[in-house]
Amino acid sequence: MSARPGTVYLVGAGPGDPRLLTVRARALLASADVVLSDRLVPDGVLDGLPGEVVDVGKIGGGDQVPQEETQRLLLEHARAGRSVVRLKGGDPFVFGRGGEEAQLCAREGIPFEVVPGVTAGVAASAYAGIPVTQRGVASAVAFVTGHTQPASPAGTGTQPASPAGTGEDPGKEETAIDWPALAVFPGTLVFYMGVRRLDRIAEQLVAGGRAADEPAAIVQRGTFGDQRVVTAPLAELPVRAAQAAISAPAITIVGPVAALHEELAWFTAGPLAGRSVAVTRARAQASGLAARLRALGATVTEAPAIRVKPLEVELPDPRDYDLLVLTSPNGVHRLFDLVRDARALAGPRIAVLGPGTARALRQHGVEADVVPSRAVGEGLVDALADVPVRRALIARAQEARDVVPDALRARGAHVDDVALYRTVAEPLDPDARDAALDADYATFTSASSVRFFLEAAGGPEALRDGPRLASIGPITSAALRDHHLEPHVEATAHTPEGLVAALVADAGG
Ligand code: SAH
Numbered sequence: 001m002s003a004r005p006g007t008v009y010l011v012g013a014g015p016g017d018p019r020l021l022t023v024r025a026r027a028l029l030a031s032a033d034v035v036l037s038d039r040l041v042p043d044g045v046l047d048g049l050p051g052e053v054v055d056v057g058k059i060g061g062g063d064q065v066p067q068e069e070t071q072r073l074l075l076e077h078a079r080a081g082r083s084v085v086r087l088k089g090g091d092p093f094v095f096g097r098g099g100e101e102a103q104l105c106a107r108e109g110i111p112f113e114v115v116p117g118v119t120a121g122v123a124a125s126a127y128a129g130i131p132v133t134q135r136g137v138a139s140a141v142a143f144v145t146g147h148t149q150p151a152s153p154a155g156t157g158t159q160p161a162s163p164a165g166t167g168e169d170p171g172k173e174e175t176a177i178d179w180p181a182l183a184v185f186p187g188t189l190v191f192y193m194g195v196r197r198l199d200r201i202a203e204q205l206v207a208g209g210r211a212a213d214e215p216a217a218i219v220q221r222g223t224f225g226d227q228r229v230v231t232a233p234l235a236e237l238p239v240r241a242a243q244a245a246i247s248a249p250a251i252t253i254v255g256p257v258a259a260l261h262e263e264l265a266w267f268t269a270g271p272l273a274g275r276s277v278a279v280t281r282a283r284a285q286a287s288g289l290a291a292r293l294r295a296l297g298a299t300v301t302e303a304p305a306i307r308v309k310p311l312e313v314e315l316p317d318p319r320d321y322d323l324l325v326l327t328s329p330n331g332v333h334r335l336f337d338l339v340r341d342a343r344a345l346a347g348p349r350i351a352v353l354g355p356g357t358a359r360a361l362r363q364h365g366v367e368a369d370v371v372p373s374r375a376v377g378e379g380l381v382d383a384l385a386d387v388p389v390r391r392a393l394i395a396r397a398q399e400a401r402d403v404v405p406d407a408l409r410a411r412g413a414h415v416d417d418v419a420l421y422r423t424v425a426e427p428l429d430p431d432a433r434d435a436a437l438d439a440d441y442a443t444f445t446s447a448s449s450v451r452f453f454l455e456a457a458g459g460p461e462a463l464r465d466g467p468r469l470a471s472i473g474p475i476t477s478a479a480l481r482d483h484h485l486e487p488h489v490e491a492t493a494h495t496p497e498g499l500v501a502a503l504v505a506d507a508g509g
Contacts, residue, residue, distance in 0.1 A: 005110045006033065006082040008074055010098045012091040012117015017127075017223035018042040018294065020118045025087075028115065033082035036073055038096075039064070040089030040249060043224075043294055047302050048283050051085075067097065071104055078110045091119040095145055095192050119143075121190040124222020124251040128229045129264030131257055132188050138257050140187030144177065146194020146201055146252065183208025188255035195248045199238035205254065206235055215258035220250040225297020226273035231261050270297025271504045278436035278467060280453040281445045282306045282423065285329065289443070289496045296504065303436035305456040306449055307426040310334050311419055316393060319347035321416075323392040325380070325404060326368075327353040329360035331396045334420040336364050349387065353380055356495055375494040376473055377403030389413040398422035399448060401475065423448040428456035441489070441503060442467040445496065447479035460485050468506065472499045 009028050014020035021042060029035060032051045039057030046053050054073065056065040070086075077084045092098030092114060105112040121143050125132050132141040182189060183205045194201050198218070206212050212235035220228040232240040234254055241250075276299045279286045283304040290300045308330050315338045318324050324345065326332050332352075339345065342365055352358045352368040354375025361368050372383035381404060391414045394405055398419035405415045423446075436442055437457060444450045454460055460483040463469065471477040471487040473494030480487050489506045491498035 004081060005078045006080070006084060008078050008084045008086060008101075008105050008110055008112040009115060010086050010092040010101055010112060011088070011115040012096075012119070013038075013041040013045060013087050013089055014118040015090050015120040015123035015223045016040075016042050016221060017123075018044050018291075020123060020223060021045055022115060022117065024115050025117065028083075028085050029087070031083065032085040034077045035085045035087055036070060036077075037087040038089055041087055043300060044287075044290055044302075045087075047290070048287070067100075071101065074101060074104070075108060075110065078105070088117070089120070090123070091117040094119045094121070094143060120222060120249070120251050121192060124219040124227075125190065125253055127223045127227055127267045128217060128219045128253075129261050129266050130217060130219075130253055131260060131264070132190060132253070134257050134260065137260075138188045138255050140185070142182070142185050142187060142189050144182065144189055144191050144194075146191040146197050177204075179204040180208040183210045188253060188257050191252040191254070193248070194252050195241070195246060195250050198241055198252065201252065202234050202238050210234060210254070214254060215256055216252065216254045217258040217261055218246050218250050218252045220246045220248075222251055223267075225270040225294065227267060227269060229261060229265065231258060270295065272507055273297030275299070275441065275503075275507055276301065276435075276439040277503065278303045278439040278442040280305060280436070280442060280449045282308050282426070282449075284308060285445075289445070289499070292496065292500050293503070296500070298503075301432055301435040301439055303428060303432040303442075303453070304426050305428045305452040306423045308421050309424045310337065310421045311398065313338070313418055313420060315339065315395070315418060316416055318345050318393060321348045321391045321393040323384075323387070323389045323408075323413075324348040324350045325352075325392060325394040325396070326350065326357050326361065327377075327380075327394070327396040327400060327404075329356050331420050332357055332360035332364065335395050338420070342366055348393065351380060351384060351387070353377070354495055355497075375498075376475060377401050380404055381407040384408070392416070393418065395420050423452070425452050425455065428453070433457055437462055437466050439467045441470050441506075443470045443472075443499060443503070444476050444480065444487075445472045445499065447475055450476060450479040450483070454483055470499060470503055470506070472496070 011025045011028055029049055034051055035053045036056050037046060056070045074084060086101060088096040088098060102112055191201060213233040216234040216237045217229060217231040218241045230241050230244045230246055277293050278301045279290050280303050286302045286304055290302055293300050345366055349369040351370035358368040358371045370383050372379035389408055392408050394417045399422060405417050408415050463485055468488040469480060469485060470489040471480060472491050477487045477490050489502045491502040
């Protein structure tokens with residue numbers, strides 16, 4: 001045990017849209033030794049972190065990790081000198097028990113910091129076009145827990161465990177609410193955790209004098225791509241929400257501002273809302289594709305079964321060639337590790353396989369001369385048809401196809417082929433594998449991702465009758481067919497953007 005305890009950071013992860021994570025939260029996540037995370041944190045923020053990630057919100061056998069156990073872990077890691085991020089949905093001090101955890105740290109002499117997050121009551125309202133205050137309409141706002149004294153006569157006294165990811169927290173203390181006082185509160189009421197008690201909330205407020213026809217709204221999964229909003233007069237909201245099958249996590253807003261939804265609703269669910277998509281490409285490349293999918297409303301599981309392994313190579317001097325061919329962003333980045341100085345590339349024309357590779361090159365300040373319209377080897381061969389080539393250097397993956405070098409050699413060019421990296425198997429996390437096999441779609445962006453994913457998933461059988469298989473192009477599709485799997489979706493443009501477009505088309509059809 002180290003003499004000095006590590007710092008505990010009580011960090012808010014925001015309401016769901018990963019873009020609402022604060023800059024401070026992102027930086028701490030990237031440097032923490034340990035992350036103790038809740039269930040309700042935005043999709044993707046835990047992917048690829050260097051530290052250990054412990055899901056203390058996990059439902060195992062119907063229970064989440066008890067608060068005492070979470071606190072024990074918090075102390076244990078901090079006392080071992082580790083920096084600990086305690087990540088909570090929304091804001092850590094708004095119905096998140098962050099206050100108790102801060103008190104624990106204070107009591108135990110553990111240094112702590114609090115990083116506020118965008119709380120769901122404000123964020124879900126904002127994404128529903130409902131300002132929680134508005135001049136002349138609402139000059140105060142109250143955040144209220146809807147998880148109140150059990151009074152339902154049908155109640156058995158025990159709380160049913162909520163399903164994973166619902167955000168209704170059965171472990172939370174029941175709190176007494178002064179309904180008559182709330183009913184006359186001069187401003188907007190924002191209820192957290194109130195879905196299952198909606199009828200009681202409406203009933204008590206009306207009984208206390210709130211107008212039965214006061215505007216009200218409920219926002220399910222606010223800020224997520226599949227956000228849903230139901231508005232109704234207060235007394236009717238419970239029935240209307242039930243008809244719409246609204247479930248947790250949801251925020252209920254009561255007050256005249258709720259009527260502004262009609263005028264101000266601006267956020268529309270993406271075309272992939274409600275769809276789950278597995279991304280099998282190497283983690284280092286997955287984030288761009290995953291972010292695009294999430295932005296369209298998909299729930300994304302990253303299930304990388306491959307990793308890029310740089311190879312130690314003696315790179316010939318590019319100035320000795322009149323054509324340099326680069327076939328992937330990985331190849332570009334690895335090349336720049338090796339050359340360091342972009343001026344080394346000033347001599348040859350540069351041809352790339354597709355727009356992603358061109359973009360990677362541009363990040364290093366170099367423009368490609370040749371970008372084929374079809375991002376496959378054959379497309380590049382066509383694009384090079386009128387380009388004079390005497391000596392070509394091809395820098396790429398070890399296991400690449402030979403279409404381009406063969407075609408150039410057939411034209412009489414001297415071709416040197418250098419393998420800059422190779423893809424190797426990456427152990428597939430069992431949870432990620434299960435989520436991928438359960439997903440609506442599994443995406444494949446290369447023949448090697450097909451091969452390694454199938455190996456890690458337990459063979460092609462695992463994918464039969466499972467997710468719809470989405471392939472980036474003909475080579476990847478052929479790799480699937482080699483395993484007697486027929487892709488359901490093949491991208492027309494063989495790029496991540498093209499793959500996303502194909503998924504959107506398939507999901508809408
Ligand atoms: N600390 C969190 C709240 C935790 S209590 C915060 O500051 O936001 C969990 C409750 O928050 C859920 O039952 C739900 O009422 C609400 N909630 C969390 N995320 C939400 C979301 N994306 N949309 C709507 N409500 C959400």
